[in-house]
Amino acid sequence: MLFNNLDQLYRSVIMDHYKKPRNKGELEGNHCVTVNMNNPSCGDKIQVSLEIEDNKVVNVKYLGSGCAISQSSASMMTEAIKGLEIDKIHQLTFDFSEMVQGREHNDDLDLGDAEALHGVSQYPARIKCATLAWKAVEKALREADKEKSRQ
Amino acid sequence: MDIQSIRQDFPILKQQVNGHNLVYLDNSATSQKPVSVIQTMVNYYETYNSNVHRGVHTLGTIATDRYEEAREKIRRFINASSEKEIIYTTGTTQSLNLIAYGYGLARLSEGDEIVITPMEHHANLIPWQQVAKKTGAVLRYFPMEADGTLDLAKVRKTITNQTKIVSVTEVSNVLGTVNPVKEIAKIAHEHGAIMVVDGAQSTPHMTVDVQDLDADFFAFSGHKMLGPTGIGILYGKQEFLEAMEPVETGGEMIDEVGFQSATWAELPWKLEAGTPHIAGAIGLGAAIDYLQSIGMDAIQHYEEQITAKAYDMLSEIEGVTLYGPSERSGLISFNIEGVHPHDVSTALDSEGIAVRAGHHCAQPLMSCLKCESTVRASFYFYNSEDEIEALAKGIKETKEFFGHVV
Numbered sequence: 001m002l003f004n005n006l007d008q009l010y011r012s013v014i015m016d017h018y019k020k021p022r023n024k025g026e027l028e029g030n031h032c033v034t035v036n037m038n039n040p041s042c043g044d045k046i047q048v049s050l051e052i053e054d055n056k057v058v059n060v061k062y063l064g065s066g067c068a069i070s071q072s073s074a075s076m077m078t079e080a081i082k083g084l085e086i087d088k089i090h091q092l093t094f095d096f097s098e099m100v101q102g103r104e105h106n107d108d109l110d111l112g113d114a115e116a117l118h119g120v121s122q123y124p125a126r127i128k129c130a131t132l133a134w135k136a137v138e139k140a141l142r143e144a145d146k147e148k149s150r151q
Numbered sequence: 152m153d154i155q156s157i158r159q160d161f162p163i164l165k166q167q168v169n170g171h172n173l174v175y176l177d178n179s180a181t182s183q184k185p186v187s188v189i190q191t192m193v194n195y196y197e198t199y200n201s202n203v204h205r206g207v208h209t210l211g212t213i214a215t216d217r218y219e220e221a222r223e224k225i226r227r228f229i230n231a232s233s234e235k236e237i238i239y240t241t242g243t244t245q246s247l248n249l250i251a252y253g254y255g256l257a258r259l260s261e262g263d264e265i266v267i268t269p270m271e272h273h274a275n276l277i278p279w280q281q282v283a284k285k286t287g288a289v290l291r292y293f294p295m296e297a298d299g300t301l302d303l304a305k306v307r308k309t310i311t312n313q314t315k316i317v318s319v320t321e322v323s324n325v326l327g328t329v330n331p332v333k334e335i336a337k338i339a340h341e342h343g344a345i346m347v348v349d350g351a352q353s354t355p356h357m358t359v360d361v362q363d364l365d366a367d368f369f370a371f372s373g374h375k376m377l378g379p380t381g382i383g384i385l386y387g388k389q390e391f392l393e394a395m396e397p398v399e400t401g402g403e404m405i406d407e408v409g410f411q412s413a414t415w416a417e418l419p420w421k422l423e424a425g426t427p428h429i430a431g432a433i434g435l436g437a438a439i440d441y442l443q444s445i446g447m448d449a450i451q452h453y454e455e456q457i458t459a460k461a462y463d464m465l466s467e468i469e470g471v472t473l474y475g476p477s478e479r480s481g482l483i484s485f486n487i488e489g490v491h492p493h494d495v496s497t498a499l500d501s502e503g504i505a506v507r508a509g510h511h512c513a514q515p516l517m518s519c520l521k522c523e524s525t526v527r528a529s530f531y532f533y534n535s536e537d538e539i540e541a542l543a544k545g546i547k548e549t550k551e552f553f554g555h556v557v
Contacts, residue, residue, distance in 0.1 A: 042524065126493070
């Protein structure tokens with residue numbers, strides 16, 4: 001077996017999300033907000049669309065290009081947050097960020113497949129790849145909040 | 152060239168990374184430093200650390216002498232006609248910004264043209280974008296051939312009598328293309344334009360003669376040629392440097408200061424405000440000594456050899472795309488089909504092989520290449536043929552690994 005430790009990072013569930021992305025696309029409509037985020041140091045790009053109703057993210061889609069870590073993380077993120085209340089999503093994004101940085105995190109929260117990205121903590125240069133989509137969600141929620149206060 | 156004995160001079164190369172011998176192939180980002188450079192800088196801090204051009208005390212005098220001796224070494228290294236033409240900066244980026252803001256800004260007006268290539272590093276692109284915006288000048292590009300080279304006939308057609316500044320990298324940091332800057336300078340001068348050359352990727356690897364090139368300005372960095380970070384050079388023909396207004400003012404660059412106004416010191420100090428990177432300048436001098444002890448022609452010849460070997464080995468691997476011309480300086484940008492450059496880089500790193508992955512500060516070029524990023528392996532004269540083989544093996548294994556896990 002080549003690259004003994006490498007399969008701890010590139011687990012098969014991660015490569016599966018990379019090759020067969022879930023919830024890829026864009027959402028348009030009254031209750032939708034779309035944001036873009038780049039990782040300027042490496043050129044990864046993510047667009048996240050959220051559809052929010054009654055304080056809940058009822059639908060989520062993403063578009064993007066980049067490495068296996070950033071794109072699989074986006075795909076996993078969409079599955080993890082769909083249908084959740086906004087407060088819960090904030091907890092998850094915080095929890096995910098703590099996990100990939102190798103810090104103690106709340107095991108009670110369900111990150112779904114995204115749990116597989118915990119190996120990223122061993123690769124400090126790749127943490128930004130993993131967190132990009134989750135930061136985009138936070139940005140989208142801030143945008144939605146601003147939008148709401150304008151109305 | 153005795154590579155094994157040369158490698159002994161570079162302490163950092165003797166280590167293991169992730170359980171493998173370090174194979175350092177990120178030299179276009181920054182080179183490693185020989186003991187002589189490190190020791191020269193330690194010696195400055197340990198024995199004669201003082202400010203330059205100020206105190207009359209003994210250590211200050213030694214520091215000033217060494218600092219100015221380094222300038223003279225640099226002058227000879229690029230064959231400038233006077234040490235007045237050698238300005239210490241923090242690196243190529245600052246040098247190019249000084250040209251854009253200190254020379255270009257005051258001389259460009261609406262309708263004037265600045266012409267660059269699509270393969271410029273952001274450092275030779277954004278300063279011109281900014282100056283164009285401020286002055287109303289137009290930023291234009293030479294067309295680039297599919298193999299990443301420039302066609303001189305097209306260069307000739309692009310430069311017009313409105314062209315005031317032509318700025319071109321001598322070696323592309325992504326493609327390895329060696330641009331015909333001497334010929335381009337000639338065309339620029341025929342139209343009354345000035346010629347700026349970004350020498351960041353050429354100066355470490357080949358003989359540079361600024362008078363032969365007839366460059367009006369030439370910029371390069373110390374850290375890519377065995378020197379420390381934070382030191383670089385702005386070369387300019389004396390008449391152009393004289394005409395420049397200092398972008399930065401303050402200590403050391405003055406002749407006389409009154410309550411309301413000041414006059415400037417002579418060149419080169421006029422353009423060097425504040426306490427400089429003294430250890431850096433002296434370290435760069437030691438780097439030049441080291442390079443010259445091997446010889447720039449020998450370095451260039453050896454690098455051509457290992458680059459050709461790498462090019463041949465990599466182009467034989469199925470599913471690997473190489474970017475840029477076959478004749479090139481010592482670097483290769485490539486992609487493995489279906490594997491993102493960052494993932495390639497992480498895989499190679501786990502084998503101790505350090506390469507760069509990303510857009511290499513050349514986003515417009517990436518759009519020309521129709522990709523978002525590449526992996527780049529860049530060589531220096533201390534890289535061995537074994538290391539080239541390790542790279543080729545690592546790429547094959549990476550391809551296999553990501554082929555399996557899918």
